[in-house]
Amino acid sequence: MTELRSLLWFRRDLRLSDHPALLAAAADGEVVPLFVVDPALWGPSGDVRRAYLLRSLRALDASLDGRLVVEEGDPVAVLPAVAARTSARRVHVTADTGPYGRRRDEAVEHALAADDRELVRTGTNYSIGPGTLLTGSGSPFQVFTPFSRAWREHGWPRPAVSPGDARFASGAGDGVDGPHWPAEPDLGDLALPAAGEKAALARWHEFLEERIDDYATDRDRPDQNGTSQLSAPLKWGELHPRTILADLSRKRSAGAETYRTEIAWREFYADVLWHRPETAREYYRPQLEALAYTEPGEAFRAWSEGRTGFPVVDAGMRQMRAEGWIHNRVRMIVASFLVKDLHVDWRHGAREFMHFLRDGDLASNNHGWQWVAGSGTDAAPFFRVFNPVTQGKKFDPQGDYVRRYVPELRHLAGAKAHEPWDAADGYASGYPERIVDHAHERKVALDDYARIRS
Numbered sequence: 001m002t003e004l005r006s007l008l009w010f011r012r013d014l015r016l017s018d019h020p021a022l023l024a025a026a027a028d029g030e031v032v033p034l035f036v037v038d039p040a041l042w043g044p045s046g047d048v049r050r051a052y053l054l055r056s057l058r059a060l061d062a063s064l065d066g067r068l069v070v071e072e073g074d075p076v077a078v079l080p081a082v083a084a085r086t087s088a089r090r091v092h093v094t095a096d097t098g099p100y101g102r103r104r105d106e107a108v109e110h111a112l113a114a115d116d117r118e119l120v121r122t123g124t125n126y127s128i129g130p131g132t133l134l135t136g137s138g139s140p141f142q143v144f145t146p147f148s149r150a151w152r153e154h155g156w157p158r159p160a161v162s163p164g165d166a167r168f169a170s171g172a173g174d175g176v177d178g179p180h181w182p183a184e185p186d187l188g189d190l191a192l193p194a195a196g197e198k199a200a201l202a203r204w205h206e207f208l209e210e211r212i213d214d215y216a217t218d219r220d221r222p223d224q225n226g227t228s229q230l231s232a233p234l235k236w237g238e239l240h241p242r243t244i245l246a247d248l249s250r251k252r253s254a255g256a257e258t259y260r261t262e263i264a265w266r267e268f269y270a271d272v273l274w275h276r277p278e279t280a281r282e283y284y285r286p287q288l289e290a291l292a293y294t295e296p297g298e299a300f301r302a303w304s305e306g307r308t309g310f311p312v313v314d315a316g317m318r319q320m321r322a323e324g325w326i327h328n329r330v331r332m333i334v335a336s337f338l339v340k341d342l343h344v345d346w347r348h349g350a351r352e353f354m355h356f357l358r359d360g361d362l363a364s365n366n367h368g369w370q371w372v373a374g375s376g377t378d379a380a381p382f383f384r385v386f387n388p389v390t391q392g393k394k395f396d397p398q399g400d401y402v403r404r405y406v407p408e409l410r411h412l413a414g415a416k417a418h419e420p421w422d423a424a425d426g427y428a429s430g431y432p433e434r435i436v437d438h439a440h441e442r443k444v445a446l447d448d449y450a451r452i453r454s
């Protein structure tokens, strides 16, 4: 008698521990682990995200003793073909809750059903599935604080048990082809942190033991190593937020509490996107679309390449190109500068971020941008405009962050790096002059806001 088999289709859950869909697949018999390189997602990804994904897949493959099957193509065609080839009746997945993933999975489900096969969704990439929590009146949450209260009151499931005796199908002899990896893009000097489940868990444990207690005070300081840098592992599901929340429940400190709140932000934006999938591309508050925006031109390129003449803005954009990551405080500063000083529609900035960031995530990125642009969930009104100089001096008081990424300012000591215009030799190393007058552009933005409000 042939042994029962199921497919486990990995997407944003590139790990083996705390993996409910893996347990469900293992309960069906031998598991064929599969990843599909989908041109609809691969095409628009930047090199950094592609490289990170490939390294994460390689780590997953190593944990599976080289058994991961990698196929390329439209999942609607690939899944039925691989399921037929491997005689798997069920395809197990962690539910994708994003707009594209939901549509794609419905199409795959129909294609499988035509051949009497089933798509089984178990769990999501969040501690509470997006769409689960509703306000007392049964409507979606639009404001973070009540969402986060409801999220805590609801509580989270414990991490899933270890896959233990899960058996993975091996080798072409079993009808499983060898992997067809896409080539890894050349990243030049860009240094990525180690990818994969083991590296993510090691980073989390190191953060939990060494740095979490200071997180509440250090997290806003881009000059310090105060955050966990776990956004890419969370994006790819190299570790699950359930694992993080279970570990946090054993810690009592302001830092642990603040970290929980940041995980809640991630869950909030996924929930908002679940209810309003069009906000991945459109304004959450369409009224703000009527502002007088400027088409991206030379000023946009100067912003993107870190040549605006505003030190903390330039340091942030150069950090993005050097590491595929930017500190959260600086993401807010550079986003505010693009929208409120250069008057460029947030969607251009969000696209640039999605291209360069290794953690590029539709929900967190596009709603992070909408928050800054004042067009998103209601915590940040439009008239809160970041001053790039005072922000820089407040959160990078000694100028260390600026000097790290902007070599033309390294000759300026301490906070002087934030104001080269005040130093006699401020421009001696070729740093560019400011491309706009912040006070003037702030007024332009606020006047325009007053215009659309009236």
Ligand SMILES: Cc1cc2nc3c(=O)[nH]c(=O)nc-3n(C[C@H](O)[C@H](O)[C@H](O)COP(=O)(O)OP(=O)(O)OC[C@H]3O[C@@H](n4cnc5c(N)ncnc54)[C@H](O)[C@@H]3O)c2cc1C
Residues within 6 Å of the ligand: 219, 227, 228, 229, 230, 231, 232, 234, 235, 262, 263, 265, 266, 267, 269, 326, 327, 328, 329, 331, 332, 335, 353, 357, 359, 360, 361, 362, 364, 365, 366, 368, 369, 372
């Ligand atoms: C304009 C803008 C764009 C952003 N784009 C992304 C993005 O594409 N992908 C992404 O994961 N995050 C994004 N963020 C949120 C935040 O900046 C990053 O999650 C954070 O900087 C990642 O670094 P970390 O892992 O060291 O964070 P930590 O401070 O260690 O936080 C721990 C985790 O909490 C979550 N988190 C923290 N802050 C936020 C937040 N404001 N919103 C949602 N989740 C949060 C992340 O998963 C993060 O890894 C964006 C924020 C802004 C303002």
